[in-house]
Amino acid sequence: MKKLCIVFSQGPHGNAKGREALDLALLSASFEQQVSLVFTDEGILNLLKNQAPETVGAKDYIATFGALPLYDIETILVCEAAMKELALTEHDIKLEVQFCSSQAIAEHFNHVDEVLVF
C-alpha cells in the first residue's frame, strides 16, 4: 500500500485532466492505496455545484466526485488562497473538504509517497 496524492490544478471542461485524474483516484483507491486529493488553482472549479458538462459536449464526470466516500477517499484538501483568488466561498463547494493554507498542503506532500499532478 502506498500513499498517493492526486492534485487537481486545471479547470474541468477545457481538457480531460480532471476526468483522468478522478479515474486514477478511484482506481487507486479500489486497489487499496491510501488516496488523498488536493484542489488548487482552477482545479477547484471541479468542485462547484450545479454544473452541466453535457451542454459543452463533455461527459458529466463531475457527478462521480460524489462517489469518493464510497471509495474511502476522505482527505480532500482545497487551497484557501486559490479559493480567495477565484472569489469562491465554502457554500460553492459541493463536497465535504478541508480548506488549507499553501503551507499545510506542502506539509501534506511530505507525508505521502507519490504526488501526481493533473
Place this chain on the structure above:
Amino acid sequence: MSKFIIQVNSPAYGSGSSYNAYRFAEAAVQNGHLIDKVFFYQDGVLNTNSFNSPASDEFDLQSAWLSLSQQYKFPLVNCVSAALRRGVLSVSEAQENNTKHWNMEAPFIMGGLGELVTGIESADRLVSF
C-alpha cells in the same frame, strides 16, 4: 540502484515532456537503475500511434522508446481507455470496434490503470512527465 516507474502524459510531438521522459529513462538505465515499466496515460498514449511519421531529419521518439525498451527489457504499456478515447487501437480493439485499421502494435501493449497503480506500489519511485 532504484526501480522507477515512468508515467508519460504528453504526446510524442508538440510537447517536450515526453522527450524529457525518454531522456530520463535512458539516463536511469544507463546508470544501472531499473525501469519497472513506462506507462502512457492522457495524451501520452499518442506516443504509441504507429502512424506517427516524423520527417527523416527529426528525432523519432517512438522508435527511440522501442529500441530503449528492447535493449533494457522493460514494457511499454498504454492505458487502454485513454488510448481508445484518442483513437489509438491495437488489432484486437480494431476488431471489437469493427474498424478496418489499427495503429498500435507490439511491443507496445494495452493495459488498465491498475497496471500503473501496481507499478507504483512495486517501484521505489514514480516519475511523471
